[in-house]
Every structure is written in C-alpha cells, then in structure tokens.
Amino acid sequence: xxxxxxxxxxxxxxxxxxxxxxxxxxxxxxxxxxxxxxxxxxxxxxxxxxxxxxxxxxxxxxxxxxxxxxxxxxxxxxxxxxxxxxxxxxxxxxxxxxxxxxxxxxxxxxxxxxxxxxxxxxxxxxxxxxxxxxxxxxxxxxxxxxxxxxxxxxxxxxxxxxxxxxxxxxxxxxxxxxxxxxxxxxxxxxxxxxxxxxxxxxxxxxxxxxxxxxxxxxxxxxxxxxxxxxxxxxxxxxxxxxxxxxxxxxxxxxxxxxxxxxxxxxxxxxxxxxxxxxxxxxxxxxxxxxxxxxxxxxxxxxxxxxxxxxxxxxxxxxxxxxxxxxxxxxxxxxxxxxxxxxxxxxxxxxxxxxxxxxxxxxxxxxxxxxxxxxxxxxxxxxxxxxxxxxxxxxxxxxxxxxxxxxxxxxxxxxxxxxxxxxxxxxxxxxxxxxxxxxxxxxxxxxxxx
Amino acid sequence: xxxxxxxxxxxxxxxxxxxxxxxxxxxxxxxxxxxxxxxxxxxxxxxxxxxxxxxxxxxxxxxxxxxxxxxxxxxxxxxxxxxxxxxxxxxxxxxxxxxxxxxxxxxxxxxxxxxxxxxxxxxxxxxxxxxxxxxxxxxxxxxxxxxxxxxxxxxxxxxxxxxxxxxxxxxxxxxxxxxxxxxxxxxxxxxxxxxxxxxxxxxxxxxxxxxxxxxxxxxxx
Ligand code: HEM
Ligand code: SF4
Ligand code: SF4
Numbered sequence: 117x118x119x120x121x122x123x124x125x126x127x128x129x130x131x132x133x134x135x136x137x138x139x140x141x142x143x144x145x146x147x148x149x150x151x152x153x154x155x156x157x158x159x160x161x162x163x164x165x166x167x168x169x170x171x172x173x174x175x176x177x178x179x180x181x182x183x184x185x186x187x188x189x190x191x192x193x194x195x196x197x198x199x200x201x202x203x204x205x206x207x208x209x210x211x212x213x214x215x216x217x218x219x220x221x222x223x224x225x226x227x228x229x230x231x232x233x234x235x236x237x238x239x240x241x242x243x244x245x246x247x248x249x250x251x252x253x254x255x256x257x258x259x260x261x262x263x264x265x266x267x268x269x270x271x272x273x274x275x276x277x278x279x280x281x282x283x284x285x286x287x288x289x290x291x292x293x294x295x296x297x298x299x300x301x302x303x304x305x306x307x308x309x310x311x312x313x314x315x316x317x318x319x320x321x322x323x324x325x326x327x328x329x330x331x332x333x334x335x336x337x338x339x340x341x342x343x344x345x346x347x348x349x350x351x352x353x354x355x356x357x358x359x360x361x362x363x364x365x366x367x368x369x370x371x372x373x374x375x376x377x378x379x380x381x382x383x384x385x386x387x388x389x390x391x392x393x394x395x396x397x398x399x400x401x402x403x404x405x406x407x408x409x410x411x412x413x414x415x416x417x418x419x420x421x422x423x424x425x426x427x428x429x430x431x432x433x434x435x436x437x438x439x440x441x442x443x444x445x446x447x448x449x450x451x452x453x454x455x456x457x458x459x460x461x462x463x464x465x466x467x468x469x470x471x472x473x474x475x476x477x478x479x480x481x482x483x484x485x486x487x488x489x490x491x492x493x494x495x496x497x498x499x500x501x502x503x504x505x506x507x508x509x510x511x512x513x514x515x516x517x518x519x520x521x522x523x524x525x526x527x528x529x530x531x532x533x534x535x536x537x538x539x540x541x542x543x544x545x546x547x548x549x550x551x552x553x554x555x556x557x558x559x560x561x562x563x564x565x
Numbered sequence: 566x567x568x569x570x571x572x573x574x575x576x577x578x579x580x581x582x583x584x585x586x587x588x589x590x591x592x593x594x595x596x597x598x599x600x601x602x603x604x605x606x607x608x609x610x611x612x613x614x615x616x617x618x619x620x621x622x623x624x625x626x627x628x629x630x631x632x633x634x635x636x637x638x639x640x641x642x643x644x645x646x647x648x649x650x651x652x653x654x655x656x657x658x659x660x661x662x663x664x665x666x667x668x669x670x671x672x673x674x675x676x677x678x679x680x681x682x683x684x685x686x687x688x689x690x691x692x693x694x695x696x697x698x699x700x701x702x703x704x705x706x707x708x709x710x711x712x713x714x715x716x717x718x719x720x721x722x723x724x725x726x727x728x729x730x731x732x733x734x735x736x737x738x739x740x741x742x743x744x745x746x747x748x749x750x751x752x753x754x755x756x757x758x759x760x761x762x763x764x765x766x767x768x769x770x771x772x773x774x775x776x777x778x779x780x781x782x783x784x785x786x
C-alpha cells in the first residue's frame with residue numbers, strides 16, 4: 117500500500133473534521149464566551165483550582181506522554197503544554213476564545229491526548245492532567261464542536277443505548293445465530309437470554325455483534341464448558357461501551373452506565389462480567405457510578421481477565437495445549453492503571469503460553485495503545501495523525517521481538533493492529549479469549565470432580 | 566525613623582508580624598481549601614483513604630523510588646537537595662539561633678558557619694540550575710511564565726543576601742537589611758502565592774494516591 121512507503125513523520129495540524137467545522141460555523145463569540153464560562157464556573161471546583169494553582173510548570177510530566185516522545189519531544193505535545201494551549205487559554209482569555217483557537221483546542225483535546233493518566237504518575241504532585249483535558253472536551257461538547265465520528269457513536273448511544281446503531285432484533289438474531297453455530301460443537305450449548313437470577317451477566321461492546329460475532333461464539337463456548345450459570349440481556353443495556361464518557365457528554369454517559377447496571381439488577385444476577393474491553397470497564401467500574409452518585413459500582417463488576425483467571429485456577433477450564441509461539445502483553449491503561457489487573461494478566465499468560473517476553477515499560481507504566489480515550493473513534497480524518505503520534509508505541513512493541521501480541525481490550529486491539537500495519541511489523545494481535553478458546557479442553561466441567 | 570530604629574523594627578516587630586502572617590495565612594488558606602472542597606467536590610472525602618494517602622506520600626518522599634525520579638535523577642537530586650536545604654540552612658544557622666535566643670530565650674543545635682556557607686552556595690547553585698533549565702529545556706521553556714522566574718528569584722534572595730552579608734563583601738548594612746526583608750517577604754508570600762505548593766502537595770498526593778490505590782488497585786509512582 118501507498119501509505120507504508122511514504123510515512124508521515126509530523127502531525128498534520130490542518131486536518132479538517134466536518135463535525136468540528138459545522139459546529140464552529142454555528143458559534144458566535146458571545147455563545148463561546150458564555151459556554152466556556154458556564155462550564156468553568158458551574159462545573160468545576162476545588163480540584164481544578166488546586167491543580168492550576170499548584171502546578172510548578174516543571175514539565176516532569178512530559179516524559180510520561182507517548183505523544184511527546186513520538187513527536188521528537190516537541191513541547192506542544194507535553195501534558196502541561198497541552199493544558200497550556202487548551203484549558204489555560206480558555207481561562208486566560210476569560211472565555212473569549214477565537215474559532216481558530218477552538219479548532220486547535222478540539223484537535224489537542226480529542227486527538228492528542230488519550231486521557232490515559234500516565235502523566236499523573238510522573239508529576240510529583242500527582243496532578244490529573246487527563247481530568248483537565250476531559251474538562252476541555254466537556255466544553256467542546258457543550259459548544260457542539262466534537263469530532264464527527266465520535267459524535268456519531270454518542271448519537272447512537274443516545275438513540276439505541278448501544279454504540280453501533282445495532283437494532284434490538286439484530287442483537288437477538290446475532291446471539292441466536294452464534295448459539296446455533298456453537299451447537300454444532302456442543303449440542304446443549306445455550307446463550308441464555310434474560311435468565312432471571314443467573315450468577316453472572318456477561319456484557320460486551322456493540323462492535324462485537326456488529327463486526328466480530330465470532331468473539332461471542334468463543335465466550336459462549338467458554339461459559340458452557342466451564343458450566344457457568346450465565347445470561348445476557350436481550351434488551352438495551354447489554355452494551356457496556358461508553359463513548360459519551362470521552363466526549364464530555366456526561367448526561368448520555370450517565371444514562372448508558374445506568375442502563376447497564378439496571379439490566380443486571382432487573383435480571384437479579386450476582387455480578388457483571390465484562391468482555392475484554394478497557395474503556396468500557398472504566399465506564400462501568402469507575403465513571404458511570406460516580407455520575408449516578410455511587411462511590412463504587414452498585415453491582416459487582418469484574419473484567420474478563422479476572423473471570424478467566426478464576427476459570428483457569430479453579431479448574432473449570434483446563435488447558436490442553438499451551439500456546440507455542442512467543443507472546444508479549446500490552447497492559448491496557450484502563451485495567452492496569454485503572455484496576456491493577458496486570459499481575460493477574462501475567463499469571464494468565466503463564467497458564468496459557470509457553471514463552472513470554474515482557475514489553476517495557478509495563479504494568480501501570482505501560483504506554484497507551486494510542487487508540488484509547490476516544491482517539492480511534494475520532495475516525496478516518498485523524499488516522500494518519502494517530503499513527504504518527506504512536507511511533508513510540510510501535511518502537512516499544514518492536515523491541516520485544518515477539519510474534520504475538522496479547523491485548524485484552526477492544527480499543528487497544530484495533531489501535532495496535534493499525535500501528536503494526538503502518539509500521540510494517542509482522543505481529544498478530546490476540547485476545548485472551550482467543551488463546552483460551554484454542555488451548556482449552558473442550559469437555560464440560562462437572563463440579564465436585 | 567532613623568537607620569537604627571528601622572533596623573530594630575525589621576529585626577524585631579517585623580519578624581513577629583511576618584511569622585504571624587505566615588502562620589495565620591497558612592491556616593486560613595488551608596481551612597478555606599477544605600471548605601472549598603467540601604462545598605464544590607465533597608465526594609473527594611469519600612475516596613480519601615488514610616492508608617493509600619500515606620503510601621503515596623511516603624513513596625514520593627523516598628528518593629529515587631518513583632519511576633519519574635529514576636528517569637530524571639539529575640533533576641530530582643537537585644530538587645531534593647534544594648528543598649531540604651531550604652529548611653535546614655535557615656533553621657540551623659547559628660546567627661538565626663542566636664537571635665531567637667536573644668529575644669525568646671529559645672535555642673537548638675546549629676551547623677557550623679563554614680558548612681552553612683557551603684550549603685548556602687549549594688542552594689544558590691540550585692536556583693541557578695532552575696533558572697537555566699527554564700531557558701534551555703524546550704518543554705520547560707514552553708510552559709514557563711515570567712512569574713516563574715520571579716518566584717525562583719524570591720526564593721533565592723534570602724540566600725544570596727545572606728551569603729553576601731556573612732562575607733561582608735560590600736555595603737554590609739544595606740545587604741543585611743535586604744537579607745532580613747527578603748526573608749520576611751518570602752515568609753509572608755508563602756500563603757498567598759505558589760509557594761503554597763508545599764502545603765497543597767500532600768493534599769493532591771493523598772487524593773491521587775487514594776484514587777490509584779484504593780479505587781483502582783494500582784501504584785501511582
Ligand atoms: C516541604 C514542602 C515542599 C514540597 C513537598 C515541595 C514540592 C515541590 C515540587 C514537587 C516541585 C516541582 C518539581 C520539583 O522541583 O521537584 C517544587 C518546585 C519548587 N519549589 Fe517546592 N516544595 C516544598 C517547599 C518549598 C518551599 C518552602 C519553597 C521556597 C520557599 C519551594 C520552592 C520551590 C521552587 C522555587 C520550585 C521551582 C523549581 C523550578 O522552577 O523548576 N518549595 N516543589
Ligand atoms: S493523559 Fe496520557 S496521553 Fe494525555 S497527556 Fe497524560 S500521558 Fe499524555
Ligand atoms: S509535572 Fe506536575 S507540576 Fe510539573 S508541569 Fe507537569 S503537571 Fe505541572
């Protein structure tokens with residue numbers, strides 16, 4: 117392909133995003149000023165003030181950011197540098213920000229920061245830059261200048277309670293189709309819909325039924341073989357993803373998470389097991405609950421890594437043949453820095469694979485895949501920029517020399533595939549589910565054995 | 566007011582006034598900060614965990630434990646040295662202690678004058694390093710404002726003037742007055758400027774440490 121022979125090495129600041137342009141056209145200076153000041157005054161408090169008053173502008177956070185590293189240490193990409201160009205600009209000008217500046221601000225806040233919180237671990241105070249960038253996105257949302265593609269996913273959430281405009285019958289059809297296929301392997305296999313009082317509710321992100329139905333097949337087989345009392349909701353609330361959380365549309369974001377918890381409570385399940393996705397986990401475990409006024413999620417929530425770890429250590433799933441090729445592991449931000457699951461992930465790798473190479477930096481310190489925080493959802497106009505901004509990530513992966521890259525997150529998965537392709541790296545990206553499905557003994561677990 | 570009474574004033578009442586403003590201002594601002602948190606984002610209190618706050622603060626106080634400090638050992642060494650000496654030198658300087666003894670009859674152990682002199686030079690060199698870094702390192706330069714230089718200069722003035730006064734290099738009296746006044750200005754400014762970072766640092770660390778440790782089960786260093 118063309119793009120691999122002539123690679124861009126600089127971020128294009130002139131990318132045109134139709135959604136942003138259309139929004140900007142509708143704005144007047146008065147409206148801009150009003151909205152910015154409203155959000156700053158009514159929606160922020162002590163935290164923002166402390167962060168702004170305390171930042172010593174030492175730039176120790178710079179080295180944390182893969183955007184900064186990928187762009188030859190250009191200061192515009194340092195975390196504090198990005199806050200300077202966005203939030204500080206709005207505060208300094210007391211909301212009187214020009215449209216050209218706003219265009220710049222949207223680009224930085226939406227496509228040049230993954231809100232991955234890595235920089236919080238490098239700032240000696242622990243200042244939360246990601247919070248400030250999300251605040252900027254909140255303002256962009258209220259100004260209606262959110263990038264087109266990610267706004268479309270939010271619209272879908274608002275209209276259908278799932279990210280991909282999946283209709284209710286389409287969802288049920290897909291599950292039944294996967295069930296039917298799987299019954300050729302296991303005659304009694306079911307994907308139980310709306311089973312009241314099941315032990316767990318299994319939830320996925322909408323791209324699974326839309327594009328990757330095979331993943332639902334795999335998990336059905338895993339659940340079946342492990343003899344789990346499980347269910348999936350047939351009604352809205354089944355999708356655990358949440359793009360509104362990343363566009364600052366907190367009203368929709370809250371509704372999405374609420375629908376998800378409500379699905380679980382309606383079905384009287386003991387806990388929610390979430391598929392291999394990171395941002396969705398952040399939404400259900402850490403964000404949606406806060407919007408609804410719960411300190412912690414109202415329903416027990418675990419990520420697929422914890423679930424698989426349980427299945428393998430309890431003997432519910434037995435591994436027949438370990439995976440032979442050398443693997444490396446990408447720690448998704450939202451479940452390592454976001455949930456500390458990196459050690460369990462390594463134990464899983466150990467149970468599943470013969471040969472493992474660490475990627476460095478790793479665990480809490482891993483770099484974001486570059487797709488996270490809604491960056492990949494900003495869509496095709498921003499893709500080349502995303503590749504340029506991910507050079508450091510590509511180098512990090514290349515250094516491992518592994519053949520297979522495990523990424524237990526959908527966003528990471530797609531993002532990493534893009535980078536590997538762009539930087540001509542011959543590596544396959546896999547989920548833990550893929551590995552377990554291939555390596556497991558496909559007999560049905562009988563308790564008490 | 567003649568020279569003598571002026572000197573008496575800045576070395577007497579003004580010292581007390583400075584300390585009172587420093588202490589009252591600090592308490593006031595801290596109190597206001599907690600009221601502000603309570604009024605605007607009181608959920609923060611429900612996430613604060615004593616254990617994880619302490620864990621984070623201690624981790625960040627341990628030299629070269631945080632990955633951040635291992636990536637920039639040179640910078641952190643200087644910053645640690647600077648911050649420690651900032652307290653050690655003025656508190657354990659013999660001539661300061663003598664003053665306290667004279668007025669309040671308090672005294673405590675001191676460092677000898679030669680060491681104090683060397684430590685003072687080190688502090689001044691550290692501030693020179695901070696200034697240079699702001700001019701030379703591009704990501705630091707990019708976010709630097711004029712006030713950052715003023716800030717460093719205010720922090721270094723008591724040391725520079727103290728050094729000059731000790732060596733009686735020139736215009737001893739004027740330098741001495743400048744020394745006392747710059748020390749008092751710094752003390753007075755602490756509650757009202759970014760010098761206040763010394764008190765906010767543990768608060769932000771506690772919150773970040775609690776979010777990372779208690780909610781997300783992760784380390785934050
Ligand atoms: C004991 C409490 C204190 C803590 C925890 C603290 C912490 C920090 C931190 C984390 C930084 C930013 C990065 C760094 O230089 O390491 C910093 C910078 C700085 N601090 Fe402090 N500080 C304290 C007390 C003070 C005091 C009392 C002063 C002076 C009156 C001071 C003066 C400075 C200066 C001038 C800088 C800026 C260096 C630069 O411009 O790069 N600090 N402090
Ligand atoms: S949150 Fe992540 S992407 Fe954003 S500035 Fe910090 S390190 Fe960079
Ligand atoms: S490391 Fe922290 S204090 Fe220093 S510039 Fe970055 S956010 Fe500000």
